[in-house]
Amino acid sequence: MANTTVSGAKAIHGQNPQHLVETVIRSRIYEAQYWKEHCFALTAASLIDKATELKYVGGVYGNQRPTEFLCLLLKLLQIQPEKEILVEYLQADEFKYLRALSAMYVRMTFRAAEVYEILEPLLKDYRKLRVRSMTGYSLTYMDEFVYALMTEERVCDLILPRIAKRQVLEETGELGPRKSLLLDAMEGNSDQESERGRSRSRSRSPDRKSRSLSRSPSRSRSLSPRNGSTRSDRDGSRSRSRSPMSYQSRSRSISPDRMNV
Numbered sequence: 001m002a003n004t005t006v007s008g009a010k011a012i013h014g015q016n017p018q019h020l021v022e023t024v025i026r027s028r029i030y031e032a033q034y035w036k037e038h039c040f041a042l043t044a045a046s047l048i049d050k051a052t053e054l055k056y057v058g059g060v061y062g063n064q065r066p067t068e069f070l071c072l073l074l075k076l077l078q079i080q081p082e083k084e085i086l087v088e089y090l091q092a093d094e095f096k097y098l099r100a101l102s103a104m105y106v107r108m109t110f111r112a113a114e115v116y117e118i119l120e121p122l123l124k125d126y127r128k129l130r131v132r133s134m135t136g137y138s139l140t141y142m143d144e145f146v147y148a149l150m151t152e153e154r155v156c157d158l159i160l161p162r163i164a165k166r167q168v169l170e171e172t173g174e175l176g177p178r179k180s181l182l183l184d185a186m187e188g189n190s191d192q193e194s195e196r197g198r199s200r201s202r203s204r205s206p207d208r209k210s211r212s213l214s215r216s217p218s219r220s221r222s223l224s225p226r227n228g229s230t231r232s233d234r235d236g237s238r239s240r241s242r243s244p245m246s247y248q249s250r251s252r253s254i255s256p257d258r259m260n261v
Contacts, residue, residue, distance in 0.1 A: 009080045017077040044081040054097035058132035059157025107149040112163035113174045122146045
């Protein structure tokens with residue numbers, strides 16, 4: 001009875017939900033000590049406490065031993081919680097391994113359009129995740145883990161159900177075009193720069209007018225007496241320079257006549 005699916009559970013992809021996990025791995029999960037001690041009689045509410053205690057994600061390790069992550073995933077498939085509960089799991093930001101577990105369950109059980117709609121917002125999560133595998137421990141990130149769920153065929157040593165690609169769903173009208181976070185950020189920066197340029201041009205335009213108005217009278221005042229003085233000086237110098245030349249010319253013209261007389 002402990003290994004049977006809850007009565008009234010719906011078939012997923014035309015089969016028993018637990019059969020989404022391969023037979024070999026499923027039988028090893030049933031024999032695992034963690035499954036017998038901690039996963040017995042778990043519910044959708046009590047499973048949260050076990051999920052918050054997770055310290056890594058992964059499939060099998062060592063001598064083909066299943067991880068605690070796989071045991072809790074099979075328990076979710078067995079009890080088949082409601083969609084609203086899974087959404088609450090995903091919104092728990094402080095528990096990243098609970099979010100990874102619920103994302104894995106969504107990928108295995110939901111329709112293709114719902115998978116993209118629910119998992120794509122998780123690409124904004126850049127927190128680190130510890131992965132345990134046959135080779136030991138390694139590090140990944142939440143966005144990489146979610147991206148692998150949407151693009152790869154095998155994650156955590158489990159074969160994922162096939163889903164249609166996003167381009168096909170966009171062509172059929174089931175999904176809208178994907179919004180790029182990078183393009184949104186670039187457009188936001190360009191809008192801010194244009195607004196700053198406009199504000200600067202508006203703030204500079206009255207200053208230029210005031211500067212031109214303040215400079216124009218001073219220039220006219222400073223130029224008027226200088227122009228007058230230069231003209232008068234030039235006229236005076238011309239009149240003065242002409243007078244001696246006239247006297248000298250007269251004296252030179254008269255002197256030979258006097259000599260003849």
